[in-house]
Structures are given as structure tokens and as C-alpha cells.
Amino acid sequence: MKAQSNRDRLTLARIDAFQCPPGKQQVFLRDTLSPRLAVRATQGGKAFVFEGTLDGKLIRITLGDCRDWPLESTWSGKGANRKEIQRGARQEAARLQSMVDQGIDPREAEREQKAARAAKRAEQERVRKEAEARAKHTTRALLEAYSRHLEAKGKRASAAATRTMFERHVFTPFPEVADKPARDVAPLEIAAIVRRVMEKGKERTAGALRSYLSAAYNAAARAPFDARLPSDLIPFAVEVNPVQPIAAIPVKPRDRTLTPDELRAYMNGLGDELADQALRLALYAGGQRIAQLLRARVEDWSPDTKTMRLFDAKGRRQTPREHLLPLAPKAAAMVSDLVTRAKEQDAPHLFFQRRRRMDAGTPGKRLAEIAAAMGGEPFTVADVRRTCETLLAGMGISREIRAQLLSHGLAGVQVAHYDRHSYADEKRRALAKWERRLAAIAAEKPAKVVNIRGGK
Structure with missing residues (x-):
């Protein structure tokens, strides 16, 4: 059934009085002031629509319910400070016609914009989650997780030793490194941690500290591929061990015996x-x-x-x-x-x-x-x-x-x-x-x- 069509200058009164006759699916009341703008009335309600022609084909785009859209834009301010608060149906129809005049299909443009907005939201969410992960998976958290791993393996003495070593020589003197994402720690930062202990004359302690740090980072790097390692090391996303470039410190064997x-x-x-x-x-x-x-x-x-x-x-x-x-x-x-x-x-x-x-x-x-x-x-x-x-x-x-x-x-x-x-x-x-x-x-x-x- 062909839709009934009328053309008249749209006013709020005419829009309010316009109705879809019984037995009709839809009728149109087209604007004489903005020829591309029309009101489509159905048995369910009335909506503003844009009608244009692109490459000889009719383009019809629903703008929205007539109760939600004003006929004309509303503005605030004057002169250079004049700002559109809410776009009206006539102005939106003019904008869409401008795109058609340039050979642009507004429907395709809208789909691209929606896709772009969705991609932007997805990227923002990814960045947010990554930031949360980095804030959560710090060096401190990695070293604590490694100590728990030792304890779970029954190596309670080693776990206690690592906790004491990390607290005394990493967490307390280097809080900025401890609270930094584990995967972002640089070899120079590890070198500074080990050097501080060496310069105090504690060569054996420095060697043990380097060994503990290297073991923790190695465990995190291997965790995704080694089922024997705990899964809570995987989210640290460690790919490179920052301790590796630090030269190992040979431990001089003690030779003290009692007479x-x-x-x-x-x-x-x-x-x-x-x-x-x-x-x-x-x-x-x-x-x-x-x-x-x-x-x-x-x-x-x-x-x-x-x-x-x-x-x-x-x-x-x-x-x-x-x-x-x-x-x-x-x-x-x-x-x-x-x-x-x-x-x-x-x-x-x-x-x-x-x-x-x-x-x-x-x-x-x-x-x-x-x-x-x-x-x-x-x-x-x-x-x-x-x-x-x-x-x-x-x-x-x-x-x-x-x-x-x-x-x-x-x-x-x-x-x-x-x-x-x-x-x-x-x-x-x-x-x-x-x-x-x-x-x-x-x-x-x-x-x-x-x-x-x-x-x-």
C-alpha cells in the first residue's frame, strides 16, 4: 500500500493534528520550508524523517520521535558566544542534505562513526584494564608471590629468607621500584638495588639478593609455559628478566672452623x-x-x-x-x-x-x-x-x-x-x-x- 503524502509548512500545531488514518500503515507530512524534512505518522506514533536522493536512489533516515526532537534548534548566548543547545529537526535535515550534496551516504557515515566510537571505547577500556593490571602487578606483588610459591613447595626457610631480603633491601629503600609494574622495571634499577648492598660491604648478601631477584623474575617469565609454576605469576606478563644483565656476584666460601x-x-x-x-x-x-x-x-x-x-x-x-x-x-x-x-x-x-x-x-x-x-x-x-x-x-x-x-x-x-x-x-x-x-x-x-x- 502506497503511503499517503501531504506537503505543508510544518508547525507544532500541524504536527500535533497530523494522524495516520485507520487502515493506513503510514502517511507523510512533508515540510515546505525544509523540503527534505517530513513527519511520518503510523498507528504507533509520529517521527521526523529525512528524505534525500543519492545516485538516483531514495535515502530515508528516521531522526527520532517528534516528542523528543524540537522542530527548530534551541540556542544560548548571543553573537560569538551563541551556542546550539539542542539541534532541531530542520537543522538536522539540512546537515544530512549537505552530506548528500557531497556524495556522502549519511547512513554509511553514521555506521563508520559508531564503529569508530566503539573502537575508541574498546581502546579506552583496554588502556584502563592495562593500567589497573600494572598498578596491581607490581614488583612488590611479584616478589611476594614468589615467596608464597617457595612456601607452597615446602621451602619455608627459603621463603622466610626471601621475604626478609626483599623487605630490607627492596621494599623499604626503593619504594618507587617496589610499586612499579614488575614488567617495567629496568636493569639499571635492579643494579642500583644490588649496588647499595655491595657498597655497604655485604658481598654475600648482595649475591644472594641478586640470586633471589633473578629467580623470582625467571619464575614469572616461565609461568605461562610451565604448569609446575603457580598461575598467579602469569598476569605479571614478564617477558624479559631485568636481573640477567647484572653480573653474578661469586660468593666466597667461608672457611671458619672451630678449634x-x-x-x-x-x-x-x-x-x-x-x-x-x-x-x-x-x-x-x-x-x-x-x-x-x-x-x-x-x-x-x-x-x-x-x-x-x-x-x-x-x-x-x-x-x-x-x-x-x-x-x-x-x-x-x-x-x-x-x-x-x-x-x-x-x-x-x-x-x-x-x-x-x-x-x-x-x-x-x-x-x-x-x-x-x-x-x-x-x-x-x-x-x-x-x-x-x-x-x-x-x-x-x-x-x-x-x-x-x-x-x-x-x-x-x-x-x-x-x-x-x-x-x-x-x-x-x-x-x-x-x-x-x-x-x-x-x-x-x-x-x-x-x-x-x-x-x-
Whole structure:
């Protein structure tokens, strides 16, 4: 059915009176003042429409409901300050006709503008999300996530060490780097962090700090491709490790060992406190790692075989290695007393305080107190362990048995896949011989002090 058409100068009154007759789908009332403008009336309402001709074809564009569009534009201000507040239907029709006169299809132009606006909104949203991600995935967040990863793998001591290192040498002195997106950190910024520690004369600490930072960034860079790494490292979007250009700092191995007189004084300085008991057991068990002893549980002790089970998580092991120690009488008695104490208080670990496992740093602090009271050159838990192995070597205990006894250097294809010997008898004999050596040192008289300046 052909639409009915009338032409008259549009006024608000004429538009209001214009209606679509019953039985008609639509009728048009075209403007004489703006020939391209018309009102289309249907049974559902009235709307302004633009009608033009492009390349011989009719273009009809609906402007909008007559109740929403004014017939004429409304303005504010005068002269140069005159500003259009709301465009009227006549002015919009004139604008569309101007485009048609230039050979532009207003419909195509509108689609392009909508696409451009949509693209702009999408880009703004992308930039916003990226800014949020960068603000969230900072260096601080990455290093904290890496520490949590170590803890989740059971490397609690390493996790604690990294947290302390990062807080002391990154977060506190370099907050601007800590709060910077991790992926934007530059090698020069990492170099400044490491150099600050080096210039304080802490070469070993600087080397460890560089190593921890490199490990954290490497983990983040590998996370998208390594299912063994936590997925929360992936959003950091690290592609390049900024620590890589920083020269590695070789750690000078410590060579401090205790003399027999120092070892005797150390043993005499150990009391009955729980931290002292941990230090004493580590010594009598051949120089075991304190962290491994503190993880020991009641069920790790076999009273029948006098064997203590430890778990060595050190290094890159995915699963801690079982480390069995067939103890000699004195060390076995120490463990038996600790097991009795734990059972009486219904505690799972041998070394506990207030029902919580003893912190790994507690024995080290106690050792430092004993060393300070002794005077002379300070020493550490690691120095005591080194002393034990040195003395064991002097007693004729082979390197292979020492490695089994102290759970170190056990790598390579032979150990990993072929050597399944338990070395229980060899370790038991070595520890029995070791207890006799400690008893002899404890019984020796201190060396006489000679005045080399000539006095009596």
C-alpha cells in the first residue's frame, strides 16, 4: 500500500493534528520550508524523517520521535558566544542534505562513526584494564608471590629468607621500584638495588639478593609455559628478566672452623633450653642442618632401631629426600627425651614452643649468644656444621659416607637412579665414632696460653 503524502509548512500545531488514518500503515507530512524534512505518522506514533536522493536512489533516515526532537534548534548566548543547545529537526535535515550534496551516504557515515566510537571505547577500556593490571602487578606483588610459591613447595626457610631480603633491601629503600609494574622495571634499577648492598660491604648478601631477584623474575617469565609454576605469576606478563644483565656476584666460601678448645667451650656453653637442645642434637648427630631437625615429628623417630628420619628439601628437589640417621647412644637419648616431652604435651613436632614448631632462626640467635660469651672470632651454625665435617674427615670417614651422613652432594645419575644402598651401617659406625671423638674433646684440658712477649 502506497503511503499517503501531504506537503505543508510544518508547525507544532500541524504536527500535533497530523494522524495516520485507520487502515493506513503510514502517511507523510512533508515540510515546505525544509523540503527534505517530513513527519511520518503510523498507528504507533509520529517521527521526523529525512528524505534525500543519492545516485538516483531514495535515502530515508528516521531522526527520532517528534516528542523528543524540537522542530527548530534551541540556542544560548548571543553573537560569538551563541551556542546550539539542542539541534532541531530542520537543522538536522539540512546537515544530512549537505552530506548528500557531497556524495556522502549519511547512513554509511553514521555506521563508520559508531564503529569508530566503539573502537575508541574498546581502546579506552583496554588502556584502563592495562593500567589497573600494572598498578596491581607490581614488583612488590611479584616478589611476594614468589615467596608464597617457595612456601607452597615446602621451602619455608627459603621463603622466610626471601621475604626478609626483599623487605630490607627492596621494599623499604626503593619504594618507587617496589610499586612499579614488575614488567617495567629496568636493569639499571635492579643494579642500583644490588649496588647499595655491595657498597655497604655485604658481598654475600648482595649475591644472594641478586640470586633471589633473578629467580623470582625467571619464575614469572616461565609461568605461562610451565604448569609446575603457580598461575598467579602469569598476569605479571614478564617477558624479559631485568636481573640477567647484572653480573653474578661469586660468593666466597667461608672457611671458619672451630678449634678443639672452641668446640669444647661451645659444648660447655649449651644449656637445657630447647634451642640449646636443638644445637646439641645437631652437633651430636654429626652436624645436621638445624632447619631439618626442627621439622622432625614424633613419628619420625624409631625407638627400636634408634633411627631418626629427616627430610631434605634443599636445592631444586620437587619432593624432599628422606634422610635417615641411625643415631649413637647419646644423640638417641636426646631424641627419646624430646619424643617423651612432645607426647606428654600432645605436640606433633619434637621442637615446639607454645604448641608451635620452633622458628628456624631461634637456634641461630642462641648460638650467636654463646659465641659472643666465648669471645674470640664469631661463628655461625654453618661454621659448626663445617667443623663437624672437617673433624669427620680427619677421623678417616670417607667423603662418600660424610655426604650420606650430612645429606649433601647427593646428585647425579648414579645416586638418583642406581645407588639404592641405605648406608645405615656405615652411618651408624660413623656416628658412634663421632660421639667418642666429641667425648674426647670434652675431656681434653684447654691448651696452655703462652705469653710470646717474654713474660712468665
